[in-house]
Amino acid sequence: MRLARLELLQLLRTRSVPALLALFVTLSVLAVFAGNERVAQERAVMAEREPFLEEQAAHLTQKHARDLGLLLYYFALPTEHVPNAWTPLATGLRDVHPFSQHLRLLSLTPQTYASELGSPLRQLAGSFDYAFVVTFLLPLLVIALCFDVASRDEALGTALLLRSQATPRRHVIALRLAMRAGLAFAAAASSFALAIAITRLPLDLRALAWLGVLALYAAFWASLCGVIAAFKQSSQWSALIAIGTWMALCIVLPAAANGWLDGTRTQGGIALTLRQREILNAGWDKPKPITMEPFLRRRPEWASTPIPEHAFSWPWYYAMQEVADLAVEDELAAHRAEAERAERWTSRIASLLPPLAVQRALTRLAATDLEARLAQQDSVARHHERMKEFFYPAIYNDRKVAEVPFADVPRHSFTREPGAPRADELVGLLALSLFSAFAAAALARRFDLA
Amino acid sequence: MIWTVARQELLRAWRKRTFRVVLALVTLLLLSAFTLELLRQRGERQQREQLQAQVSEEWKQQPDRHPHRMAHYGSFAFRPPSALGFLDPGIEPFTGSSVYLEAHKRNPPNFSAAAESSELVRFGRLSAAFVLQLLLPLLIFCMTFDSIAGERESGTWALALAQGTAVRTLVFGKLLAALLALALWVLPVLVPAFLLQGFDVRSAILLLGYALYLSVCACIGVLVSALHTRSHAALASLLCVWVACWVVLPRVAGELAVRAHPVPARSSMEAELAHASHAKGNGHGRNSPEAIALTNSTLARYGAARVEDLPVNMNGMLSQLGEQHTSALYDDYYKRVYTQQRAQSATLLRWGALSPVLLMRTLSMAVAGSDSDRYADFLEQAEAHRFGFIKELNDVHAKHLRYEAHDNLQRASSANWQGFAPFVYRVPALHEQPTSWHHAFVALSAWFALALIGLATRREVRS
Numbered sequence: 006m007r008l009a010r011l012e013l014l015q016l017l018r019t020r021s022v023p024a025l026l027a028l029f030v031t032l033s034v035l036a037v038f039a040g041n042e043r044v045a046q047e048r049a050v051m052a053e054r055e056p057f058l059e060e061q062a063a064h065l066t067q068k069h070a071r072d073l074g075l076l077l078y079y080f081a082l083p084t085e086h087v088p089n090a091w092t093p094l095a096t097g098l099r100d101v102h103p104f105s106q107h108l109r110l111l112s113l114t115p116q117t118y119a120s121e122l123g124s125p126l127r128q129l130a131g132s133f134d135y136a137f138v139v140t141f142l143l144p145l146l147v148i149a150l151c152f153d154v155a156s157r158d159e160a161l162g163t164a165l166l167l168r169s170q171a172t173p174r175r176h177v178i179a180l181r182l183a184m185r186a187g188l189a190f191a192a193a194a195s196s197f198a199l200a201i202a203i204t205r206l207p208l209d210l211r212a213l214a215w216l217g218v219l220a221l222y223a224a225f226w227a228s229l230c231g232v233i234a235a236f237k238q239s240s241q242w243s244a245l246i247a248i249g250t251w252m253a254l255c256i257v258l259p260a261a262a263n264g265w266l267d268g269t270r271t272q273g274g275i276a277l278t279l280r281q282r283e284i285l286n287a288g289w290d291k292p293k294p295i296t297m298e299p300f301l302r303r304r305p306e307w308a309s310t311p312i313p314e315h316a317f318s319w320p321w322y323y324a325m326q327e328v329a330d331l332a333v334e335d336e337l338a339a340h341r342a343e344a345e346r347a348e349r350w351t352s353r354i355a356s357l358l359p360p361l362a363v364q365r366a367l368t369r370l371a372a373t374d375l376e377a378r379l380a381q382q383d384s385v386a387r388h389h390e391r392m393k394e395f396f397y398p399a400i401y402n403d404r405k406v407a408e409v410p411f412a413d414v415p416r417h418s419f420t421r422e423p424g425a426p427r428a429d430e431l432v433g434l435l436a437l438s439l440f441s442a443f444a445a446a447a448l449a450r451r452f453d454l455a
Numbered sequence: 456m457i458w459t460v461a462r463q464e465l466l467r468a469w470r471k472r473t474f475r476v477v478l479a480l481v482t483l484l485l486l487s488a489f490t491l492e493l494l495r496q497r498g499e500r501q502q503r504e505q506l507q508a509q510v511s512e513e514w515k516q517q518p519d520r521h522p523h524r525m526a527h528y529g530s531f532a533f534r535p536p537s538a539l540g541f542l543d544p545g546i547e548p549f550t551g552s553s554v555y556l557e558a559h560k561r562n563p564p565n566f567s568a569a570a571e572s573s574e575l576v577r578f579g580r581l582s583a584a585f586v587l588q589l590l591l592p593l594l595i596f597c598m599t600f601d602s603i604a605g606e607r608e609s610g611t612w613a614l615a616l617a618q619g620t621a622v623r624t625l626v627f628g629k630l631l632a633a634l635l636a637l638a639l640w641v642l643p644v645l646v647p648a649f650l651l652q653g654f655d656v657r658s659a660i661l662l663l664g665y666a667l668y669l670s671v672c673a674c675i676g677v678l679v680s681a682l683h684t685r686s687h688a689a690l691a692s693l694l695c696v697w698v699a700c701w702v703v704l705p706r707v708a709g710e711l712a713v714r715a716h717p718v719p720a721r722s723s724m725e726a727e728l729a730h731a732s733h734a735k736g737n738g739h740g741r742n743s744p745e746a747i748a749l750t751n752s753t754l755a756r757y758g759a760a761r762v763e764d765l766p767v768n769m770n771g772m773l774s775q776l777g778e779q780h781t782s783a784l785y786d787d788y789y790k791r792v793y794t795q796q797r798a799q800s801a802t803l804l805r806w807g808a809l810s811p812v813l814l815m816r817t818l819s820m821a822v823a824g825s826d827s828d829r830y831a832d833f834l835e836q837a838e839a840h841r842f843g844f845i846k847e848l849n850d851v852h853a854k855h856l857r858y859e860a861h862d863n864l865q866r867a868s869s870a871n872w873q874g875f876a877p878f879v880y881r882v883p884a885l886h887e888q889p890t891s892w893h894h895a896f897v898a899l900s901a902w903f904a905l906a907l908i909g910l911a912t913r914r915e916v917r918s
Binding site: 035060061119120125127133137142249261267270278343347364368 | 473477484491492494495498506509510513517518520524527528529531545546548549550551552553555562563564565566567568569570571572573574575576577578579580581582585589590593597600601686687690691694698702703705706707708709710712713714717718720721722723725726729730733789792795796799800803816827830861863864
């Protein structure tokens with residue numbers, strides 16, 4: 006106990022330690038504020054929807070008062086991907102995909118892959134968010150505190166003094182390591198507490214689970230430092246190896262994995278949009294019953310709508326739009342399977358790469374991961390269907406514009422509850438932590454050998 | 456004398472096992488980054504050329520049609536990967552690879568590598584630029600941290616000074632050693648890679664730029680080492696510098712740049728566009744004041760009383776008028792986006808005063824042709840192509856179709872558009888590019904000059 010007190014005193018008296026802890030907490034708080042601000046801006050964009058819809062309805066119903074088909078050609082409904090409470094903490098893929106887009110009644114396929122011009126420079130640099138601070142900087146904090154747990158005695162000249170004590174040296178070092186890792190975790194936990202206060206995150210089991218992930222992550226890096234220390238080399242050597250390991254796990258291996266996944270992907274998306282366009286366009290030259298056939302198989306309720314063979318008609322036009330989507334259903338599914346494959350592989354890689362597992366745990370909570378993106382895509386597709394159900398009766402029964410209640414157009418909103426971190430990915434983190442802890446413990450005997 | 460010091464220093468570094476291991480690892484990394492990116496770039500180029508050819512083939516096979524149908528059938532522009540993109544892919548993974556070109560609309564570019572990826576995309580991609588910009592400085596710091604502090608620690612520094620060697624000679628000898636090590640190691644890797652792609656002005660500037668950048672890093676390493684009397688303290692300082700300026704600062708600067716110059720979201724733009732077209736009319740509007748004015752002036756020009764009597768089809772001319780309106784609205788949005796993106800990159804360049812990696816990134820991307828200016832150039836060329844063929848189709852409409860209130864059942868011969876030129880992206884020459892990279896080059900040179908002055912004015916501290 007006395008030893009513990011002395012060690013703690015020594016630790017806190019080292020000038021750089023409080024400075025490092027304060028720097029870490031400050032950076033996390035700044036990152037949380039940055040995330041909060043981004044989410045607020047996105048909410049502001051999404052809040053433009055109602056005034057837009059009102060203005061649009063007023064304008065279009067007046068301008069195309071006698072042509073419902075033409076009116077609906079222009080009609081757009083902004084979709085929204087509403088952030089959840091955790092979203093400010095992890096931007097994830099949110100700046101890669103549009104969080105709001107103007108959905109039209111036309112063919113869905115080209116609209117599915119619409120993208121933003123955005124700020125690619127920031128995408129290249131990576132976002133400065135809480136997820137970055139935790140994934141990249143928490144390990145550095147642990148390393149900065151722990152890399153010289155053993156070698157500092159040699160550097161300070163206290164090694165002989167320590168060896169003459171009754172307590173085995175490995176116990177002293179284990180105590181020191183635990184204390185330092187605990188301090189790093191305390192910094193991480195308090196910056197999370199501040200994040201909770203800033204973003205008003207609900208205090209539920211998820212917050213507790215996240216604290217668990219933080220503890221595990223800190224423990225992982227601390228036990229790695231233990232293994233490195235057990236080689237009984239100089240402080241410089243330990244620092245270099247530790248930073249090298251950090252670079253490998255946080256930077257090089259994920260980047261290599263990204264390149265590999267990128268390289269193995271077949272680019273089915275472009276091909277399917279090319280084909281969808283061919284089909285949509287060929288419809289203009291086909292006899293109308295051929296175009297209507299797949300449409301009516303899907304929606305037999307409109308079989309009685311008359312379609313003039315030698316003139317343009319809106320019921321035929323919108324059927325043609327839908328038929329083009331139906332024709333590429335298989336390709337769409339294949340492209341989707343491709344994305345799911347990327348997701349599966351990322352998950353597998355995450356169970357071997359702790360930084361990726363931690364990042365994914367947080368993006369799952371924030372619903373800014375690929376799964377959330379795919380769910381958002383599905384939700385937009387479902388909404389497109391709802392729009393059709395809302396407008397088709399008017400189109401196929403040849404209703405007047407005034408008969409369509411534009412104010413009641415179904416609104417789209419997608420939110421995803423924070424998802425609990427995935428156990429299988431964290432099992433990897435746990436296993437790796439335990440493995441390095443055991444390795445450190447096994448190697449620790451060497452400290453008490455002459 | 457300087458050469459003796461440098462040789463000694465090189466030998467000292469080489470004798471360390473960790474140094475040799477790290478050196479081997481980073482070389483391996485650089486080589487594999489080169490190979491993988493080269494393969495990826497070739498594959499992408501081939502695939503996009505093939506798609507571009509397919510699109511143009513399909514265009515030619517279209518039957519006789521109403522020209523406005525062809526305008527909605529449209530075309531695609533595929534962004535060819537930049538020639539030096541294998542060295543520095545820059546923002547390419549984050550930008551769309553294809554744009555669908557059709558009447559009335561500027562569709563967003565689609566299918567970026569990032570949009571198809573999982574969260575892994577947030578960790579970057581292993582390219583040569585990634586290794587050279589981010590990892591090599593760390594390696595240089597690991598090589599130089601004890602160059603002076605280590606000798607002080609072991610007492611050999613005082614010994615050398617006592618023998619009458621000038622501080623400056625020693626310091627520059629150390630720097631020379633670091634530079635030689637870099638040259639011996641980087642050149643054999645970089646030069647063949649360049650030769651593979653053809654050595655030109657761009658690759659020469661890149662080589663020079665990277666040499667300058669890595670020299671700056673070597674100077675920083677030696678300078679920090681000279682400021683310390685203990686090598687572990689020098690190492691700690693250099694690691695802190697690397698984490699702060701190479702890892703944290705670029706992200707913070709990126710965040711601040713976007714905060715200061717936000718790019719408007721596409722959905723806001725579409726809302727604005729709808730608002731503007733509600734006010735001014737869109738591609739299909741026939742009753743706007745401009746449309747009426749054009750009709751009247753055309754009637755006057757041909758001395759006709761009714762549009763039916765005109766030798767040209769008024770519908771085609773009005774279509775073109777509408778096209779001009781909408782494309783002006785889109786141009787305005789795109790200009791705003793480019794302005795903001797340029798302002799962001801200027802902000803990052805200013806942060807380069809604290810972090811040379813930001814300068815090098817700007818320089819490298821601009822010269823390799825993978826920065827946002829190049830991307831904007833692609834989007835503008837695609838738009839020019841779109842506007843061009845839509846205009847030609849509207850001309851066909853005006854000249855070859857008979858006027859009726861609804862002439863959409865008529866067809867024009869496909870011979871009218873079979874000769875349209877396909878989209879070919881013209882790569883701008885280096886001197887036609889925006890000059891942001893000049894600033895980056897000058898700023899890097901200033902870093903180098905300052906670092907040299909810093910080294911030259913080192914006096915020995917009395918301890």
